[in-house]
Amino acid sequence: MSNSYTRSEALIGKARAVIPGGVSSGNRANWTPFPLYYARGDGARVWDVDGNEYIDYVLGRGPLILGHGEPDVIDAVYRQLKAGQFFAGQTEAEIELADLICAFVGNAEMVRFCNSGSEAVHACIRLARSATGREKIIRFTGHYHGWYDGIAWGFSGVSANSDGSSSPVPMSLGQPSSDVSNIVAVEWNDPEAVINAFKKCRGEIAAIITEPIMFNGFWSNIQPFEGFLRFLREQCDANGALLVFDEVQTGFRISLGGAVEHFGVAADLSAFAKALSGGVCLAAFAGRKEVMKRLVETNTVHAGTYNAYPPAVVGALKHLTLLAASSGAKLQHIHHYAALLEQGLRDLGRQTQLPFLVRASPGAVTTAFRAAPTQVINHRSAAEGLDFSLQRAWHLALQERGVRITPEGLWYVSAAHSANDIAITVDAARGALQTLSSQ
Numbered sequence: 001m002s003n004s005y006t007r008s009e010a011l012i013g014k015a016r017a018v019i020p021g022g023v024s025s026g027n028r029a030n031w032t033p034f035p036l037y038y039a040r041g042d043g044a045r046v047w048d049v050d051g052n053e054y055i056d057y058v059l060g061r062g063p064l065i066l067g068h069g070e071p072d073v074i075d076a077v078y079r080q081l082k083a084g085q086f087f088a089g090q091t092e093a094e095i096e097l098a099d100l101i102c103a104f105v106g107n108a109e110m111v112r113f114c115n116s117g118s119e120a121v122h123a124c125i126r127l128a129r130s131a132t133g134r135e136k137i138i139r140f141t142g143h144y145h146g147w148y149d150g151i152a153w154g155f156s157g158v159s160a161n162s163d164g165s166s167s168p169v170p171m172s173l174g175q176p177s178s179d180v181s182n183i184v185a186v187e188w189n190d191p192e193a194v195i196n197a198f199k200k201c202r203g204e205i206a207a208i209i210t211e212p213i214m215f216n217g218f219w220s221n222i223q224p225f226e227g228f229l230r231f232l233r234e235q236c237d238a239n240g241a242l243l244v245f246d247e248v249q250t251g252f253r254i255s256l257g258g259a260v261e262h263f264g265v266a267a268d269l270s271a272f273a274k275a276l277s278g279g280v281c282l283a284a285f286a287g288r289k290e291v292m293k294r295l296v297e298t299n300t301v302h303a304g305t306y307n308a309y310p311p312a313v314v315g316a317l318k319h320l321t322l323l324a325a326s327s328g329a330k331l332q333h334i335h336h337y338a339a340l341l342e343q344g345l346r347d348l349g350r351q352t353q354l355p356f357l358v359r360a361s362p363g364a365v366t367t368a369f370r371a372a373p374t375q376v377i378n379h380r381s382a383a384e385g386l387d388f389s390l391q392r393a394w395h396l397a398l399q400e401r402g403v404r405i406t407p408e409g410l411w412y413v414s415a416a417h418s419a420n421d422i423a424i425t426v427d428a429a430r431g432a433l434q435t436l437s438s439q
């Protein structure tokens, strides 16, 4: 290793005595060589506490779509903090932000705010159950919908039962086993499996929840087959269930109108977080008025002390306004540079003997190492032949060269990335692949 991580190493050692694993979110623990500490972020760059500089493609795992420290967002947050931190009451900016989301997102007629993607998904599921009077949810294996008990089943696949059937695997110890009875986990991009799930649970399915693009895990950035989302829409309509889009990753990144605009398919309810807010802590769920109004017309509860936290609301409002300005020029910039990065990485893939794989969606690229001849279409196929030790070595080799990606190989691109950043990055990636080839 050429970078020094001495100070980070000392801090993580100290932290582990008082914070389990030294981290406050489990997925920060699998960093190479250990979780690092950061001192500063500016535009597309971050610096760790040892003074190492990185071109950042982690971007807070998605939210910082305008880059670190966007001055107008910071200014809006700061002014709101000075004017009044928090009232546990309403602020005018909340209405403006809800209006803006409704203007961008085709299926959004009403919006409520909360604090995380997990919460937003939780609210959508509760609403879907309230609206249908049913309890079961169809979800897809490998999709991530947050860490809450009821939905965190099947992220890492299914396990076989003695009678030949299969059950989704819980994400964690401590999840009540009874929750599994309300989860029907099927493979993504498999229409037959969806039809069978509806047949098997006739009249019991409240909703299908899906990531419109399968974004998470080591298998991320898998596109839906042509017509698959429309098929889900039709299946929901035919069976009296709601369609929920988990747009925590896709929202405001693949398009200002999210997956609904990108794919031209309307969900009944959608969950947003990450790129909604540009790095302030805010999430939202939105959908058809008839469903959303159940929050006032029926005893369908959504609450939260910090919901619509004013500094976050004004930050998100400024952030979305900037993202949309000049006909979405910043978002076009992001898509353009992500496509450049994708191209550069694909070219490297053609030059290396390693089983290097590149996939992309507008604004985000995935790299993986996978030695399997089958096409990647869902969790089952994506998990096949993945080389986790190469992935780890790749993550570290990039970090050593000043490029910061998620350990799972997801690269988010921001409006702060420049052509020069992409060129430096592709050079660094070339060097990293050469190092891996020679090991």
Ligand SMILES: Cc1ncc(COP(=O)(O)O)c(C=O)c1O
Pocket: 115, 116, 117, 118, 119, 121, 144, 145, 146, 147, 211, 215, 216, 246, 247, 248, 249, 273, 274
């Ligand atoms: C698609 C998706 N849904 C839900 C979540 C959970 O969001 P949060 O981490 O804000 O709770 C995530 C987080 O990465 C996500 O990618």
